[in-house]
Amino acid sequence: MSLDDEHKRRRPVPPGDSADTDGPNRPRIGRQLLIWVVAIGAGLVGLLLYQSLSRPAERRITPGELHELLKAGQVARMRIEGVKVHGVCKSPPEAPMTFWVGLTQGYIDEHMDDWVAALPQDGLEVKTPGFMPMLLLQIAPILLLFVLMIYLFNRQMRVANPRDGIMPFVGSSTSHARKERPLVTFDDVAGVDEAKEEVQEIVEFLKNPEKFQRVGGRIPRGVLLVGAPGTGKTLLAKAIAGEADVPFLSLCGSDFVELFVGVGAARVRDLFRKARQSQPSIIFLDEIDAVGRKRGTGLGGGHDEREQTLNAILSEMDGFSRDEGVIVIAASNRPDVLDPALLRPGRFDREIVVDMPDLTGREEILQVHGRAVRLAPQVALGEIARGTPGFTGADLEALVNEAAIQAASRGRDAVTMEELEEARDKVRFGRQKKRSRVMTEEDRKMTAYHEAGHALVGTMLEHTDPIHKVSIIARGMAKGLTWSLPEDDRELETKSKLEDEIAMALGGRAAEAEVFSDISSGASSDLRKVTEIARAMIKQFAMSESLGQRTFGQKEELVFLGREISEQRDYSEEMAAAIDHEIKALVDRAYDRAKELVGTHRTKLDEIVDALLERETIDGDELRAILRQTETQPALGGI
Numbered sequence: 001m002s003l004d005d006e007h008k009r010r011r012p013v014p015p016g017d018s019a020d021t022d023g024p025n026r027p028r029i030g031r032q033l034l035i036w037v038v039a040i041g042a043g044l045v046g047l048l049l050y051q052s053l054s055r056p057a058e059r060r061i062t063p064g065e066l067h068e069l070l071k072a073g074q075v076a077r078m079r080i081e082g083v084k085v086h087g088v089c090k091s092p093p094e095a096p097m098t099f100w101v102g103l104t105q106g107y108i109d110e111h112m113d114d115w116v117a118a119l120p121q122d123g124l125e126v127k128t129p130g131f132m133p134m135l136l137l138q139i140a141p142i143l144l145l146f147v148l149m150i151y152l153f154n155r156q157m158r159v160a161n162p163r164d165g166i167m168p169f170v171g172s173s174t175s176h177a178r179k180e181r182p183l184v185t186f187d188d189v190a191g192v193d194e195a196k197e198e199v200q201e202i203v204e205f206l207k208n209p210e211k212f213q214r215v216g217g218r219i220p221r222g223v224l225l226v227g228a229p230g231t232g233k234t235l236l237a238k239a240i241a242g243e244a245d246v247p248f249l250s251l252c253g254s255d256f257v258e259l260f261v262g263v264g265a266a267r268v269r270d271l272f273r274k275a276r277q278s279q280p281s282i283i284f285l286d287e288i289d290a291v292g293r294k295r296g297t298g299l300g301g302g303h304d305e306r307e308q309t310l311n312a313i314l315s316e317m318d319g320f321s322r323d324e325g326v327i328v329i330a331a332s333n334r335p336d337v338l339d340p341a342l343l344r345p346g347r348f349d350r351e352i353v354v355d356m357p358d359l360t361g362r363e364e365i366l367q368v369h370g371r372a373v374r375l376a377p378q379v380a381l382g383e384i385a386r387g388t389p390g391f392t393g394a395d396l397e398a399l400v401n402e403a404a405i406q407a408a409s410r411g412r413d414a415v416t417m418e419e420l421e422e423a424r425d426k427v428r429f430g431r432q433k434k435r436s437r438v439m440t441e442e443d444r445k446m447t448a449y450h451e452a453g454h455a456l457v458g459t460m461l462e463h464t465d466p467i468h469k470v471s472i473i474a475r476g477m478a479k480g481l482t483w484s485l486p487e488d489d490r491e492l493e494t495k496s497k498l499e500d501e502i503a504m505a506l507g508g509r510a511a512e513a514e515v516f517s518d519i520s521s522g523a524s525s526d527l528r529k530v531t532e533i534a535r536a537m538i539k540q541f542a543m544s545e546s547l548g549q550r551t552f553g554q555k556e557e558l559v560f561l562g563r564e565i566s567e568q569r570d571y572s573e574e575m576a577a578a579i580d581h582e583i584k585a586l587v588d589r590a591y592d593r594a595k596e597l598v599g600t601h602r603t604k605l606d607e608i609v610d611a612l613l614e615r616e617t618i619d620g621d622e623l624r625a626i627l628r629q630t631e632t633q634p635a636l637g638g639i
Helices: 003-010 029-054 063-072 105-118 131-160 193-207 209-213 233-244 263-277 305-318 359-370 381-386 393-409 417-429 441-460 495-505 507-516 521-540 573-600 602-615 620-627 634-638
Strands: 075-081 084-089 098-102 124-127 178-180 222-226 248-252 281-286 326-332 350-353 467-471 481-484 554-558 563-568 617-619
Touching: 063 084, 063 098, 063 105, 075 105, 193 209, 193 222, 193 233, 193 326, 193 350, 222 233, 233 248, 233 281, 233 326, 248 263, 263 281, 263 305, 263 326, 359 381, 359 393, 381 417, 393 417, 441 467, 441 481, 441 495, 441 507, 441 521, 441 573, 441 602, 441 620, 467 602, 467 620, 495 507, 495 521, 495 573, 507 521, 507 573, 507 602, 521 573, 573 602, 602 617, 602 620, 617 620
Parallel strands: 075 124, 222 326, 222 350, 248 281, 281 326
Antiparallel strands: 075 084, 084 098, 178 248, 467 481, 467 617, 554 563
């Protein structure tokens, strides 16, 4: 049990505010009502069954048969109950037959005199059923069904919102909000040094507000953390509260949207009321784009539950009430779809970008997560950081955790570089599939030549990244992989490098064509990558001399969907044909370069394939050692 849980367990519960839905202070009216209804219903059903079983077996007859029996004098007595006529025949005496017939009230009134004349004295009895029994028999099933529906509906609402019961918009609306005092500090946040510097002012204000109020300064009311998923936005918000030692109330944007209209707005008001009671405090709204999208973009118009929630947030942040002790921090992956009213000064007037970690940041993140596991002395986290470009903080945490699991499974006392590298490959490409995807010898050989073509062309070219590993072990959806790692983090890509990347991606297909005089479907992902790079070079980066220095096409998106839908063409059909021609020419030139390198160094290609077929995986040093065994070629300047 954590310290927070122990504190909650020992905290006295105020009268009328039971912390447990089914606690002793909360009446269980719904459950008791259900028990009574079920008992009464069972009694009625039992009474009906008793009455039906206590009566002798009756045979149903038609009105014509009744007239025949009366005409023959075989009816001893008859009893009329509503529109049913029950009777008993005279013979046979040892087992008189009982019968019943259903008639209309008009039919009974019409033949009443005839029946009186045909029956013995006192042989006809007319019984009028009581009003209450008939009423109960008619409405009891409907009443039972209605009460059962109310109970089930109430129970479902209690599951969704335990404190609010059947009407979740009545009473406390922040049972979903998590109030805590985080123990996370800036020492636990790595790789986002610039973001930590920007939020340092908030920590100073929460610690010492008089310092700013003395000179008339006003701290930003809201801070919007923007970044890709997994970059540490939530962790940074918790670290702010942990450094300032203030209450931290967190709620996800989707928690505001419920079935009933007005629930979201009520929860917003209650959340801010709860924050005011414990100010200075921090409200953290995760995934705020769930309720903060631009208004008027919904399919059903502009007046919906999400927009009412957004209006409540806008009013609470900078409306009629001003709470200098409450700071709102929100996180979003899509700031471009947020309503402009949220981003104006006075609300979320400070936007902090939480970037993807660079090489130094990744190493720091690995060191933070490495504190929780036992690392072997020879582990070099710098090498792992260099081999994880594009990894977020969440990816690196998963990497360390996966390495610890593998080390424990192998019976080791500490995590070694072997587990860390295997965990890195698993997080990026997926688990090895040596048994579930067994390839034939022919497919295995073609895969080896395909990956060897990538490795050979990538090593020969000048502007490609160094090859880190080549493998023919299936991972994820790929039958093999050739992995190159950059020597440092780059923000810009040159035309020469992009052209070399296209040639390297086409090296696998060039090797297949050279060796087998045929091509396979294994290059599908390579072709998608080639097409994407070539199209971006021509249309977005203006890397075509014949088309000039301009871009082509504008992206269109539906804001309420939050994703790209189509491209708005701002060029003619003739220009579209010219663009297609340039893309084709660019890819063809790269493919010709790849075929030339593969054909020139066919012997080296075969040696790489032999090593792959023998060991299944070779690293970059082994690859370069194979290529250095012959005399130095002019094309091998990149080795």
